[in-house]
Amino acid sequence: MYRYDEFDREFVTARTAQFADQVERRLSGELTEDEFRPLRLQNGVYLQLHAYMLRIAIPYGTLSSRQLRRLALIARRFDKGYGHFTTRQNLQFNWPRLEDIPEILGLLAEVEMHALQTSGNCIRNVTADHFAGAAADEIADPRPIAEVIRQWSSIHPEFLFLPRKFKIAVSGATRDRAAIRVHDIGLQLVKDEAGGLGYEVWVGGGQGRTPMIAKCLNSFVPEVDLLAYLEAVVRVYNRYGRRDNKYKARIKILVHETGTEELRAQVEEEFAQLKGGVLTIPAEEIRRIETYFAPPTFAARPAVSERLEAAKRADPSLGVFLAQNLHPHKVPGYASLTISLKPIGGIPGDATAEQMEAVADLVETYGFDEVRVSHEQNLVIPHVALDDLPEVYAGLVAAGLATANAGLLSDIIACPGLDYCALANARSIPIAQAISERFADLGRQREIGPLSIKISGCINACGHHHVGHIGILGVDRKGEEFYQITLGGAPGEDAAIGEIVGPGFPAEGVPDAIETIVDTYIAQREGPHEPFLAALRRVGHAPFKEALYGAR
The missing domain is CATH 3.90.480.20 (Sulfite Reductase Hemoprotein; domain 2)
Incomplete structure (x- = not known):
């Protein structure tokens, strides 16, 4: 895995000292909360409902045992004994005291970790397939290029104050496990006819208030030219992305309003000026970084143990x-x-x-x-x-970690919701708990088969509800929490945005609604091995709507 070089160490150490001074000035009253806000966001610190929250970057989701132990130490010493792993492959501490955060950042720096660019209108933590470097269906390990992108995007002077936050994901396998089509930029590693590595570049995906699937802007960008192409895309976005309305500020809106062909032309024009210049990735630098991600030395073992x-x-x-x-x-x-x-x-x-x-x-x-x-x-x-x-x-x-439900109904994604988040309209956690308790029987879950449920407590969609097979969105209706259900979402190579099935349900009615959806699926599927999405796409939403709402 990647190890900090001299620049990384000096850079992170300097930023930690700088933020310590900013925190001291905030605590003394020299800085107001409004003045402090942009400074803390640059260092991954949010102000939530009950306390500050610190979001720690885990680039492309990779950790060593030493780093994981350091996170455990911080959880025990500065939080309430736990951490929350997020859909961005990061970790959040929900209860640190502001005065302790500089010390936490110092402890993180000792193990080559930080919280930079985990918030704010910048290029966020670059994510990748969690099976990268190991998966049987992998074309090549995507983490070396993810590391190149991390280095390029860290404190990039042109991209620290973009119109809105910006997220990049990389997939190196034939199956997309990084959800690249619902990112601002998604990269799919491919090979040309000669075996050279390159990337499909998907632009303009995202969830939130206006969910959209990304468009393929370029079907093959050679590896050496990738940074120049990414810079071209982000420059065009930085130049033309809307700053007058934060709800229309993401690049997906620019793609939609400009049109794919026109945006592609603008990016190609910018790329032509950058290609072959200082952003060309030297082959020796790619190979150097690849050595950090070299696979372990595997002893020869039989295929069956x-x-x-x-x-x-x-x-x-x-x-x-x-x-x-x-x-x-x-x-x-x-x-x-x-x-x-x-x-x-x-x-x-x-x-x-x-x-x-x-x-x-x-x-x-x-x-x-x-x-x-x-x-x-x-x-x-x-x-x-x-x-x-x-x-x-x-x-x-x-350790209490042997739950056999990966990919099953109770393997639910949920944002922190109204229990923590100042933006949320409704709780997510109790809904996830109630559903998992309703379907606690593992045998029943296995009979149902693979089924993803994703829950968000507000339209910002941190729980990825738009791309859940079953998506649940919490909304506030005159002070009461209601939950809107979508069906048919998917985050992978068959990416789709789920469709709303009808009026929302009160919190206590959500488990019954999920039960009804599952029963309808089982009744409609062609044999026990037809997946939920396949059955839904074959029969349509009508049987599910009828089962949920009847004649109303």
């Missing part, structure tokens, strides 16, 4: 867990393992300090000292030998 098979026969729960949470690895005898942060009745994405330390111990011993954060708010051990899975499972059971 007799030891694991015997352990599964002795403990059927191990087999159930692995059947749901294991992902194919490119190297025989190894796998990637999802650690669900969605226990039945729990808060999606939360992990205690003790659980973080337990995972750190496991990856240090069995996982080549690497853990990932997924945009589904789970953790992943990307490389683990099949022979070692019984011990890993035992450690997860002891």
Whole structure:
């Protein structure tokens, strides 16, 4: 994984000292909250309903055991003993005291972490496939180019005050697990006929108040030219993106209002001036960064582990867990393992300090000292030998992290909602808890099959409800929380925005509504293996609307 160079260390250390001075001036009253706001946002500090919140960057979702232990220490010493992993592969602490944040940032800097550009109208944390470098369907590891983009975009003098926040995601596999089509810029790694690496560039995706699927602006940008092309896109956005209305300030609105062809022409004109210049990525620099992401040295192992098979026969729960949470690895005898942060009745994405330390111990011993954060708010051990899975499972059971629901109905994405967020209209967490408790029977969940539920407490869509198979949006109706349901969303290569099925439901009615949707799906599907989306797209929304609302 990437290691800080001399520039990184000096840069992060200087910014930490600078922010410490700004906090001191805020606490003394020298700075008002309005004056302090742009300064704290540049350092990942939000003011939420009850306290300040600190959002920590986890570039492309990759952590070492040392970094995870440091997050656990901060959770225990400065928060309430837990952290919240987000859909941007970041981690949030919801209860730090403002006066403690400079010390927290100093502790993060010691382990090559920071909170820069996790907020504000800038290029945010670059995300990637959580199985990057391990997935059997991978064309190439996307993290080296994600690191190049991180370095290019960090404190970029031209892009620190964009019209609105800007998000980039990179996928290096045939299956899109990074949701690139609902990002401001999404990059899909591809190869040309000669085997050269390049990128499809998708521009103008996003959720929020006006959800849109990105448009493919260029089907092949050579790797060496990628930064020049990205700079061209962001320059055009910075020049023409609206600043008079924050609800229309994202690049998706510019794409929509300008038109794909006209925007492409403007970007190509800008790109022509930049191509071949200082933004050309030297091949030796790409190779240098790739060395940081070189795969571990994998011992030769058989594709089938007799030891694991015997352990599964002795403990059927191990087999159930692995059947749901294991992902194919490119190297025989190894796998990637999802650690669900969605226990039945729990808060999606939360992990205690003790659980973080337990995972750190496991990856240090069995996982080549690497853990990932997924945009589904789970953790992943990307490389683990099949022979070692019984011990890993035992450690997860002891830590309360052995929920076998990855990809199932109770693997719910939810934003913090009105329990924390000053922007929210309704609570998200209690709705997620109620649904998971209603469908607590794992056997029933497996019979239902893969099904994604995503919940947002406001139209900003931090819970990605627009691209859930079932999306739930909390709204305020004359002081009462109601929940609007959408069906048919998808974040991957078949990306789609869900459609509203009808009037909203009160909080207590949401589990019944989900039950009705699930029952309708089971009644309509062609056999037990037809996925929810396939059945919905085949029969349409009408049967679901009829079941939910009847004749009303």
